Amino acid sequence: MIIVMEKNATPEQIAHMTERVQQLGLKAHVIHGTERTVIAAVGDERGAKKESLEVGPGVAEIVPILAPYKVASRELKPDPTQVQVLDFKAGAGVVGVIAGPCSVESEEQILSAAHAVKRAGATALRGGAFKPRTSPYSFQGLKEVGLKLLALARQETGLAVVTEVMSTEEVELVANYADVLQIGARNMQNYRLLEAVGNCGRPVLLKRGASATIEEWLLAAEYILNEGNPNVMLCERGIRTFEGHTRFTLPLATVPYLHRKTHLPVIIDPSHGTGHSYLVPDMAIAAVAAGADGLIIEVHPTPETAMSDGYQSLTFPQFEETMARCIRVAEAIDKSVCTMPVAAT
Amino acid sequence: MIIVMEKNATPEQIAHMTERVQQLGLKAHVIHGTERTVIAAVGDERGAKKESLEVGPGVAEIVPILAPYKVASRELKPDPTQVQVLDFKAGAGVVGVIAGPCSVESEEQILSAAHAVKRAGATALRGGAFKPRTSPYSFQGLKEVGLKLLALARQETGLAVVTEVMSTEEVELVANYADVLQIGARNMQNYRLLEAVGNCGRPVLLKRGASATIEEWLLAAEYILNEGNPNVMLCERGIRTFEGHTRFTLPLATVPYLHRKTHLPVIIDPSHGTGHSYLVPDMAIAAVAAGADGLIIEVHPTPETAMSDGYQSLTFPQFEETMARCIRVAEAIDKSVCTMPVAAT
């Protein structure tokens, strides 16, 4: 870390801060500039209570140098991680597609959706059984009944099941039915839940919080990885900005940025990332072109009557066409969309 | 709600949407404008799956009219709610001040802080025992040991204890020791936790999520109120914006806006809301002037060596001076800062 002293810092203040750095187990290099003095503190600063140094006498600013995450870092593991479960794969050149309704509503709905998304080329099925809803007056999901329907859909189609878990008490139950546990954006910094899914034995899809920095997101992943679970997929689902014409702002530069910083696969959610179904296809295709390792897309038999998120769900034909275009774009940049083995189709 | 049709919407599309409105149990008024047709849907739209109407044929936009929260609404309860516990009061013209360290670190630290903040005029003590930390490598709190130290400080000073609860499993434990349970910004939409504190029998301090809209925040309060707990205090602690010179941006207009929309008391956190101790005093005073019903301020015996948040903690003398100025400003706008009874001091 770099400690920038104020212009009029006294020699005593500089000496005091130098000593403080040494007390933290770091080496201090004092550099006298033409206008200011800075103290470079050398060593592993991650454990140090460095932020509190800001209130030290004569200190203008503290500038951290090391990224605070370790295990998620590409510097530690240069090779990209590929997450694989059943026929779904994401990462290392392969694009995996997860699709299905926002909420599981009925057997007919989830089965028809499962067959449709499989036919179009998806290898995993999404569907919410426990639904985090902004309003307590909204539909809260079918809970275990929904999980059973998802398992039935997997049995019929072979698709991997991706579904959200909202609290520590439900982790075991959800892990019994699901192939991938999703942590929603609202729970990205629910640390007890992160620790729990770190121990669940299933891959995790970790959505970015709507106002989380990339660093906070990777540190949330670090909570999971630290428990011994290496199969974390990072899912960008849009951030909160001043823009009102989309529900969230979907920053696709997240994809190449994360590929430089971490080995974990990056999934894009163009449904939540735009909030309007007519924007989803173009953004799904753009995500593939940006290098995304996967997509998660809301698809519903009849969006107009969906119990949640109908405004951002594709119909079956819309999804089919989107998939066809994604596959062509993936080929154009020498990547491939992962598909079910021929026998299974 | 208002359904705005596209300019070239056909009579069939308009008829279809009119029918859909009626299926939701609402009355439809069709208004043919010079450029567009709009359909006004009359009735309680809160339960309706109205958002999905957006994908209806010929629909340009859905404009909701009713606020989605009910119990938190000032329309339902015009009189302001005052939350009171021990000698702490907030709301209805009285300003309550909560102060203390970010984390409970030791008996000596918490007791000295408790005495100091009481002396300066606070009626409640803050202090974290379970700490949500962005990084898994940071200090995570003393847990139950910390709770016991807080209870000891209450016994010595009579201050009400305010402390954070991070997960449903810990609600009962924390409620055994604390007078007010705090829900942190990261957990504002952790719905299971909101339901749990709705049943804990203690007042709740609900922090605003860093990117939550006011509507989402009031709906989070609604989760708690709906469980039968009427004692919810809303705590503004800053939002995430493009500004980098403060850790968060503290929008004090939240205070008069909430006073118009809800009867719940509004507490301001100038410590997290700025992230720099040198900005805290002026923003604390400004919050009182803006009409805040309370303050929560980080105070530490020696901020430079604090285990967390030292950069935004006041020293004892700084807090004392800040309180003195807050009291004078409160008087200037015909309000009062609540204090301990004379005998207790």
Next chain:
Amino acid sequence: MIIVMEKNATPEQIAHMTERVQQLGLKAHVIHGTERTVIAAVGDERGAKKESLEVGPGVAEIVPILAPYKVASRELKPDPTQVQVLDFKAGAGVVGVIAGPCSVESEEQILSAAHAVKRAGATALRGGAFKPRTSPYSFQGLKEVGLKLLALARQETGLAVVTEVMSTEEVELVANYADVLQIGARNMQNYRLLEAVGNCGRPVLLKRGASATIEEWLLAAEYILNEGNPNVMLCERGIRTFEGHTRFTLPLATVPYLHRKTHLPVIIDPSHGTGHSYLVPDMAIAAVAAGADGLIIEVHPTPETAMSDGYQSLTFPQFEETMARCIRVAEAIDKSVCTMPVAAT
């Protein structure tokens, strides 16, 4: 527009507002709901001083219905506009690429860049002669000397010249040398300048302000269109958000959204939109996949010594590779990147 009355609005207040609507030349439809009364005002509300109605007695909120822009609207002109100048085309299925250095620095620099970007497939050359710089201490551009060098580069290569104009006094001068006048993000709401370029007889590239809504941006375009200049290209260059790992956040959903709302071509600037050269290629390709009608990319012979924006400029080989990938992705979605006629190459 819809006037939403407060829950406890009196009949007199409703009557008063109804009258006010009629005074604005609009028809009023009063709808009594179960909780509130709303007044729908029918007619062209664009000229009306409608916002001031908000302070009317008993008014809760004013909800506008019509988009405030007209000439830029797709409803008015359903066919997409294609802007064409020399061999550069953008819009209606054709992707035009503008490339070159941030600033014109010397004859050698601009000519080598012009030849390189032409060779890789660009049909227009960018280069700043008048530079808007955040700091008065930064390089401010070669001014007319720079314009002459751009004209020389056009003479040698046939590329159309795109360059920024910063003030009304310079419009005529810049229009003498340039083929397309660029309005920078900082000047998007410099209305005198918009009017001036509306009369300059050249196509205009209108960059989005870093915090402009789409509506404000289209209204800025409307200022230009209203002066009789139909050749406006909208350039998304990133918005200001809380994200710090990119200089701006580049929201590609702008592309399909604008295609729905306006007939004007949409150009993407991945250089400013990311601020880091290593993110530019993937975002350029993603922009094409999202349906962009054009790209504007910073390319410099030696970015490390560029006088401005070196950190976001591609080298010649990087640009060449990026173009090759863009061309393949355009084909994959049945579009084409416009190129120079063979004889010219």
Next chain:
Amino acid sequence: MIIVMEKNATPEQIAHMTERVQQLGLKAHVIHGTERTVIAAVGDERGAKKESLEVGPGVAEIVPILAPYKVASRELKPDPTQVQVLDFKAGAGVVGVIAGPCSVESEEQILSAAHAVKRAGATALRGGAFKPRTSPYSFQGLKEVGLKLLALARQETGLAVVTEVMSTEEVELVANYADVLQIGARNMQNYRLLEAVGNCGRPVLLKRGASATIEEWLLAAEYILNEGNPNVMLCERGIRTFEGHTRFTLPLATVPYLHRKTHLPVIIDPSHGTGHSYLVPDMAIAAVAAGADGLIIEVHPTPETAMSDGYQSLTFPQFEETMARCIRVAEAIDKSVCTMPVAAT
């Protein structure tokens, strides 16, 4: 500045960057850490094209140390600047209040407003003659006729006149009539205009751009100061964030932050900063409590029929009450609101 090298940077890359630093006229200190090497570059980095170093081989990041502004800096001039014109003063413990309508609409309107705001305690009159309007279809101001009416109001009341100038061509004209020239938020980075008002011989009120960082804002002030005009007032008028319940988000922490960084007075605009008249009084009072050196408030005889900004304008009685409360709060924090000499009242 600090050059942070990548973990795997080679000795050749480190040597190359060291040389580059020296070529920029700076001294290089190479510090080998446990994980990375950093190069501290010592000297005045403001003129250096330092950002382009980011693309140097092996470079991870460039961290600037010195603030890029000089003349605006408090380090250069520790004493606060007080701007004074006629009986208006702002800065150095005195709070100056500017009030009046958004636009000058008629002689009767501006004169009645001038008398009313003077009576309540303002010492300067605001009123727009040249209006920057988002839509070309909105009222654009009375132009020179408006300026003459403002001069008439000054003659009658003795209030200093504050009005906006929108383009370089109008600077001389506006300076002939006005006492203070206002640069609007949309023109904060219109550098030609900044230079022009730097030479106009009048104090300048420089509004913050809606998405400008503090650093960009101070650099815009630097453009004016550099032309030899020392009388610049910084006006915070709210920033663009995700919040939708206020038109902009008004961050009052700007006040103490700027007081630490610059000697220039800080004015707060609670009218634009909230966008709703019912929020203006509390935020005006809070601004004074936060230490603001002045206020600029929209006041109109009949807001409901104002030609612009009626929704955020106070009536005369509302303004009078707000002023009375501001005066009491100023006293409570040992400051004073500047007033007209008794004889003049």
